[in-house]
Amino acid sequence: xxxxxxxxxxxxxxxxxxxxxxxxxxxxxxxxxxxxxxxxxxxxxxxxxxxxxxxxxxxxxxxxxxxxxxxxxxxxxxxxxxxxxxxxxxxxxxxxxxxxxxxxxxxxxxxxxxxxxxxxxxxxxxxxxxxxxxxxxxxxxxxxxxxxxxxxxxxxxxxxxxxxxxxxxxxxxxxxxxxxxxxxxxxxxxxxxxxxxxx
Numbered sequence: 001x002x003x004x005x006x007x008x009x010x011x012x013x014x015x016x017x018x019x020x021x022x023x024x025x026x027x028x029x030x031x032x033x034x035x036x037x038x039x040x041x042x043x044x045x046x047x048x049x050x051x052x053x054x055x056x057x058x059x060x061x062x063x064x065x066x067x068x069x070x071x072x073x074x075x076x077x078x079x080x081x082x083x084x085x086x087x088x089x090x091x092x093x094x095x096x097x098x099x100x101x102x103x104x105x106x107x108x109x110x111x112x113x114x115x116x117x118x119x120x121x122x123x124x125x126x127x128x129x130x131x132x133x134x135x136x137x138x139x140x141x142x143x144x145x146x147x148x149x150x151x152x153x154x155x156x157x158x159x160x161x162x163x164x165x166x167x168x169x170x171x172x173x174x175x176x177x178x179x180x181x182x183x184x185x186x187x188x189x190x191x192x193x194x195x196x197x198x199x
Contacts, residue, residue, distance in 0.1 A: 007071060011106065012143040015020045016113045019047050019137055021065060027142065028067030032180050033076075036069045041141040043068045046149065054124045063132075066180065067139075076176065084169035091161060095122045106146065116150050122157035131156040 019027050028047060029039055038045050050063040068076070077085070092098070101121070109115035117135055121128055127133060132155030138145045166174075 002098075003169045011111060011146040012140065013111045013113075013146075014142060015139055018117070018135065019049070019139075022049075022062045030067070030113075031060065031069040031072055032066040033068055033072035036072075038067060038139070039142050041143075043141050044138065046070070046073055046136065046138050048134060048136045050132070052132045053130075055131070064177075076172070079172045081168040082168040084165045087164040088161060091164060096151075097156075102146075102148060111146060112152075113144070116146065117152040119152065120154035120157055121151040122160075123154050125154050125156070127152055130156070132158075134158060153190065 015027050017025070020026055021026075027039065028045075030037055031045065036043070045067055047065075047067045049065040051060050052063055053060045080088075105116055117127060120130065122134070133152055135152050136149060137151075138147065138149040143149065
């Protein structure tokens with residue numbers, strides 16, 4: 001979903017480690033698409049990570065992760081079909097009370113990142129009860145912004161969003177995955193099971 005004109009976040013703190021890159025356990029420094037340096041104040045960008053839990057082994061694995069400047073994110077969003085964009089926007093409007101959630105969390109949890117990521121923004125399911133989920137945020141330089149675009153979304157909700165996407169949009173996402181993640185065909189999951197770009 002395109003949160004660029006919704007967020008209006010003015011509360012911030014230094015980016016927490018949950019949004020660090022798993023490659024080196026440090027903050028993302030460059031846009032995955034254009035390689036723009038991201039850690040200067042005034043540079044807006046998004047981070048998205050998909051996590052899978054393995055209860056048997058009491059561990060987790062990051063399926064994918066990326067940081068992308070807002071200019072590149074906007075270009076990707078505009079490449080999606082009009083039908084997909086409308087359906088995604090409508091889905092969030094119908095199922096996520098964004099303004100009420102932000103107001104409640106701002107009043108009760110302030111800048112406590114754990115509370116903001118504790119439940120699926122759509123289903124309300126606690127993060128401890130889901131096997132797959134994605135976390136998303138918007139950042140300004142070295143700071144994370146507390147607003148509509150800071151959330152956790154469960155695999156169940158991601159599946160529902162994926163089923164809304166047109167073949168054109170799925171093709172665009174598939175091209176993005178192929179270019180930037182390089183997953184071999186035998187390892188690449190169906191995009192209807194694990195789409196990139198739920199923001």
